[in-house]
Amino acid sequence: MTAVRTAPVTATPPADQPPVPPDRRRVPYLLLLPGLLWLAVFFVVPLFTLVSTSLQTGSLEEGYALTFSWSTYGGVWTTYGRQLLRSFCYAGSATVLALLIGYPLAYAIAFKAQRWRNVMLVLVVAPFFTSFLLRTLAWKIVLADDGWVVGTLQAVGLVSDTGRLLATPAAVVLGLTYNFLPFMVLPLYASLEKMDPLLLEAASDLHATPMTAFRTVTWPLSLPGVVAGTLLTFIPAAGDYVNVQFLGTPTSQMIGNVIESRFLTVLDYPAAAALSITVMAAVLVLVLAYVRRVGARELL
Amino acid sequence: MNRAVHAVRRHAVMAVGVLVLLYLFLPVAVVVAFSFNDAAGRFNFSWQGFTLDAWRHPCRVPGMCESVSTSLQVGAIATVAATILGTLLAFALARHQFRGRASTSLLVFLPMATPEVVMGASLLTLFVNVGVATGFATIVIAHILFTVSFVVVTVKARLAGFDSRLEEAAMDLYADEWQTFRRITLPLAAPGILSGALLAFALSFDDFIITNFNSGTTITFPMFVWGAAQRGVPPEVNVVGAAMFILALGCVGGAEVWRRVRAARR
Secondary structure, rough: OOHHHOOOOOOHHHHOOOOOOOOHHHHHHHOOOOOOOHHHHHHHHHHHHHHHHHHHEEEEOOEEOOOOOOOOHHHHHHHHHHHHHHHHHHHHHHHHHHHHHHHHHHHHHHHHHHHHHHHHHHHHHHHHHHHHHHHHHHHHOOOOOOHHHHHHHHHHOOOOOOOOOOOOOOHHHHHHHHHHHHHHHHHHHHHOOOOOOHHHHHHHOOOOOOHHHHHHHHHHHHHHHHHHHHHHHHHHHHHHOOOHHHHHHHHHHHHHHHHHHHHHHOOOOOHHHHHHHHHHHHHHHHHHHHHHHOOOHHHO | OHHHHHHHHHHHHHHHHHHHHHHHHHHHHHHHOOOOOOOOEEEEEOOOOOOHOOOOOOHHHHHHHHHHHHHHHHHHHHHHHHHHHHHHHHHHHOOOOOOOOHHHHHHHHHHHHHHHHHHHHHHHHHHHHHHOOHHHHHHHHHHHHHHHHHHHHHHHHHHOOOOOOHHHHHHHHHOHHHHHHHHHHHHHHHHHHHHHHHHHHHHHHHOOOOHHHOOOOOOOOOHHHOOOOOOOOOHHHHHHHHHHHHHHHHHHHHHHHHHHHHHHOO
16 A cells, blocks of 8 residues: 555656557547447438438428428428427526526535535436426426416416416426426536635625625636536427427427427428428527627537 | 524525425426326326325236336347447547547537437438338437437546546556556446446436337337327326336435445445
């Protein structure tokens, strides 16, 4: 044991080391090969077949052929523009809500929980242990017209006597917020946990009010977590179609519902592919604009 | 009075945090509670009375236990494959310098930034264009694809956290490369690999959106729930959800107790 402690383990100067033999240099590539091959064949190639499918024309009966026609795009934008816009509105609202309620939770775990910290962290991920679909269906029971939530809100006057929560945009946004909240809390916690609590003491010694201390110390330091959390919430929420299906109405569909039914029910592959690419492009543009604006480019 | 205000202020954040946790747990509680519901007919939407029937005979719902078994098989195969591929990628990214490292990181990160509908849909276009019928195999392919990135991230985080001087020390003590890897590197990386594998299994078992695009006529448990939701979900489905939850929580709790006992003995 003492030998380890006294051995000058870091002191080996690079000049003493023999040059890396050629077969050692191949090691990283051998490690990469299987994984990269998998990603290339089943992630990159499908993106190309998705583009090529979107440029096909024809019908289900006669078959689709690649004609490099861009007209499908214009068609689906005019037909499904509203669903596209709605998806981004719902996902955006859910992301803001998740940040508003996720931040205090992450803050409490990082600074207030002390020996309950690990328990609370487990509790944040624990809902994932039950099926996502079953939990969303459970909201249907909670928000039912004769349930206690609607009853209470009616008694308080927040919802009119004939009003309901199920089958409204509010229910869908609530479901989206719920489903992706842990993805917001965990990165927030990770960045808050790294922060030195002494910084807050220093701020208060320098006569900063708690509010000022939060604004000038805590919030800027947690920004990487805020960026990661909002992205991890927004991206899956924008493509989701389960919440609308269970908690919304057929008239308030999101773009995910349209893509799903075009692909799997109507079998209109070109339109569905064009919509998928539109979603992907829109998400990429929004994410890049957002990351650039927040100034956290090193994250990507 | 002043002390009361102070106390409220001190515990306000914690109180909000606990409320948010309750929000997270409300649906789980409903899922568990309604697995004991004496549901009349096909609908399990309102409370009718307590019964253990569903827990006693969960497999009496046609097709459900078969779907759970399909999900377990898909999850097992996908987890093993994704853990191997992901661990190799993580070792290359964390421990080696090579040309194209930045673009490799980007390629590994991209699947996580792709909305699930887009990933599911693009894979389906591949299978349609090549003429492969969707089914069990295509589900497994899809699951390996979307879980690999999560394994890479988990294992990489573990590798980044450990001291490479330990390996140098082993080499200084005349261990050869294989011995160093087996006795030092692998045991140190093992917790990361294990959590990566568990994450992969959990993601695979619960995935609906990507599976829905690539399942053909094969029915996994989430696909069964989706189908049942159109007709009415029987309490037996909640039994599976509740059992999964209790089992997973029991494993986490057990592991924590074991860790503490071991730490106390040292």
